[in-house]
Amino acid sequence: MESTTLHQSVVVHPYDEKQLRPVTFEVNDEVERLIISYRFSEGNVVDLGLARGEEIIGWSGGARKELIISESFATPGYLHTPITTGTWSVLLGLYKIRGECRIDIDITFQRKTPRWLTGDTHIHSEHSDGKLSVEALIERAMGLNFDFLCLTDHNTTTQNRVIAGMNAPLTLIPGMELTTDRGHVNFLGLTQPVERFLPHFSEQDITAKMDEARRNGARIGINHPFCHYCPWMLPFRGHDWLELWNGPWDATGNEMTFQYWLQLLYDGIRMPVTAGSDFHKEKGQILPRISVRAQSAEREDILRGLERGQSYLQSDSETRLNRFVMGTAGIGDTADSALLQVNLDTRPDNQVLLYTQKKIYLLNNRNGHINQEVDCSDSAFAFLRVNREQTAQLITNPIFRE
Template sequence: MTSPTTTTLLRVTREWLPADRAEAQIRALSFDVPREIGAIEIELAYAARPGCVLDLGLEGPRGYVGWSGGARSSVVVSQGWATPGYAPQPVAAGTWSVLVGLHRVPVDGVTMEVTVRAVDGSVVTGHRRAEPEEPPPVVRDGASVGAGDGSASRLRSRSLRASRGRGELPSVDGLTWLAGDFHSHTIHSDGSLPVGGLAALAASRGLDFLAVTDHNTTSHHPYLPAAGRRHGIRLVPGQEVTRDVGHANVLGDVGLVDFRSPPQTWAEQAQARGGVMSVNHPLGGDCAWLLPVDSPPVAEVWHSSWAQVPTWGAPLAWWLLTPDTVPIGGSDFHHAGSDDLPGSPTTWVLAEGDDIVGAVRAGRTAVSAGVDGPLLLRDGDRLVALDAEGLMLTGPGQARRRLLDDRVSVAADPGPCWLEDDDRVVHALCR
């Protein structure tokens, strides 16, 4: 995507070895911009293969610009537009740095070439046209959902409760149960859909809300309100702070939590700005949580990967080791065919109005396999099981109690509990 009118600002060829990654995973390659220019284009070239992944990011004189990880090999930044994952801004004079992440370096090493060019508007236009287009508004009952339709959560929750065919969900002190998903990605990191496309998909799945949690960036945040109104769903600002020692979602409109800051400070930063941090997929293979767990945390106890081995008891075991953990769930949707769709699993929050993050902070959550499946909710000192006839209600050290109706309300002590079938597959949980 280069133009005849380009000026090379940096060209570096470098071999990386495992010892380099062990020394420092994030490397900065500095270059100078002698005067303010219209746009820059950064290209990262290397022979990608299994076990070999390099990440790409950018920092400018004003600070962090963005991150695309291993999802892109070429990005542009200008005042009018930037590649998703990066914040549009003037390309000011001063020292800039290409950030190279040594995510996976094979034993025999990897050779990369980084090139930075000053480019004109035609290059920016070319990059912009290559991005996927936003879809039309969701059509429901013969009418488009748009900005004039009022609260997205009110619209979705009405249709949701009607579709379940079981009457009103329990209402506690004027609060309302809303259904959603706390983990998803767009083209602003390694997802395949633009913000609007993801919103349309989540709305079609019957969700009230969706947290959009792209990796190490908040460049998607400005697009969330309009996309949510357009498609009739509340989009919660989020960010997946991603390091090799663990991933964490920061939920709420709290600005950037720099992934290069000490992980021990992520929760403090989120809380100080009015948000919440959640430990992601704590048992997630090579992205498991390898840091201490503060109590009581919020954690993605139910990740979509659980569906691959439904009888896997480790997620429950991890939760029971930290019983004060507030459980949430996430599909971790990137693109169709690679992950479960939004709402698998579904997290339910008992919210005041649309204050979804506040409900999580207060610990008013429950998780189910899907939006229309069996559900277990806490109603004061009672548990309400819905669409759960034939399942067993149980918890740590508790007998398994078979439920004999679609709607059952029983007295219960606080603490983890769940619904499981005769094969020990979990269908819903709450605390």
């Protein structure tokens, strides 16, 4: 992340003792993390705290010389919170001042920087029918080098109350899988997306819950829509994305979802797709993950990337997508150029397919490396699918053209 540091200095005297001295600063840019440190003349005692406007973010007294604040992490004694624009204050508690005392403060702004983040949009914990605790799921995700995790237990939000106060090494996104006998749908981004649920739903009931979640600000994704056991049996509307890849590729009708989504693209309908492991317990299965191009590791930026289709889905750790762009436009963007550049590494025996509106290209796999340019001037979209035999290993959302 790009960072800049603001240096502030304050000189205090014994007659200032027992006062609280705020040192204000402005947050003007899109900042992902604040790091604040201070030092002062020996023989004095100066406590430390932080406020945003009138809101106290935390207080560490004289216990620490540095504090860190972000949406997902905060130094103990402080609230984790997005770094919003406005006036903030370093709070100096002048506990003991024995002479002229200079206090130096360094405020480092780590700015939001676009990058690819990998995670899982669909998991279950012991709060519904999963076998692992939230803490164990986080440990598992860290072992997979994930950057974010969406908690989507069935018809409950108690898992979200657990993560609300957690300092986590990755971004935890609250959610709920509304589970009905007419299909399953994820509500992401809110601790309590709907007030309550009922065990049996009519179409009217489910639509009302989706409308409620939408009004409250949740992102909505229809899960495993062509699963043999729990398909989506209602009209496809009111959602932000489709879960194209659920669990192992061959288990839940993923190929049918792919064909349905492909037809949407041919019909000119832009619908982002996602991947979710639907993890409940370890079974030794090959599960998908999703990589999202986001402005930061904050929840809203990750969800915005999913909503815009700035993502690709993958299960094969041997496939690396190095470059997939039209001019300056990447996955999920609309290009003003027609020349597509593809660069990826994969297994030599994998099949790399480029889907466009007019044609499906089989790209030249040169012993595991693909580096090719394709003129897409006659197509409204282009996306990649990597197969091993008929099993998908990687699928990108499209780059679009007007």
